[in-house]
Amino acid sequence: MTAAAQACLELGNVFPGEVWFGHAPAQVSTLLGSCVAITLWHPRSKSGGMCHYMLPGRPLPRGRAALDGRYGDAALQLLLQAAASAGCDPSECEFKLFGGGRMIGCEARLREAGLQVHLRNVEQAHRMAGRHALKVVAQHLGGAGHRQIRMDLATGAVWLRHTPLAVQADRPGANVGHRRSADAALAHADRWCNPAPWKRPPTPPTFPAPRR
Secondary structure (H helix, E strand, O other): OOHHHHHHHOEEEOOOOOEEEEEOOOEEEEEEOOOEEEEEEEOOOOEEEEEEEOEOOOOOOOOOOOOOOOEHHHHHHHHHHHHHHOOOOHHHOEEEEEEOOEOOOOHHHHHHHOOOHHHHHHHHHHHHHHHOOOOEEEEEEOOEOEEEEEEEOOOOOEEEEEEOHHHHOOOOOHHHHHHHHHHHOOEEHHHHOOOOOOOOOOOOOOOOOOOO
């Protein structure tokens, strides 16, 4: 492989509030906690992108402020605009949803304090998927802990590494042991995530604790 080809295969990183769009053979990754990432892939052109939002929506009043990728509604709009500029029809694209993990405390305490931003981010992802009639083919949302995802635009595959919150506990030897288990647990999201598009239920969803 030439140096130029190797450079093309190097991972790009999407940070919170950013939106990225590119073409094969590029790959792109991000790290998620309570944030949510939406990936888009156009099979025919092998183009795609990713947005990484931190909060569900922009504070009111919106006015005519520029779109801000930190917020879910604006992040998805920026991603769809990038796809349209590249000649990709959103109706022909595949979408995948990741993130929205609880990162601190227990669920009951977060609920009492009104700090369930992770759940609100997940609900917003589902709400936007329904509003825009997105073809959602896979998702890995909720639970506890952080996720690392890596998208390959040549195939549309998104690889996932999930680190449960319990494993991240600050105790002697935890980090070393987790690095080994996380590498062993690297899984292809398409193989075990729900491939069916999501339809919003009448009540907010709840999420089981990650398997140990």
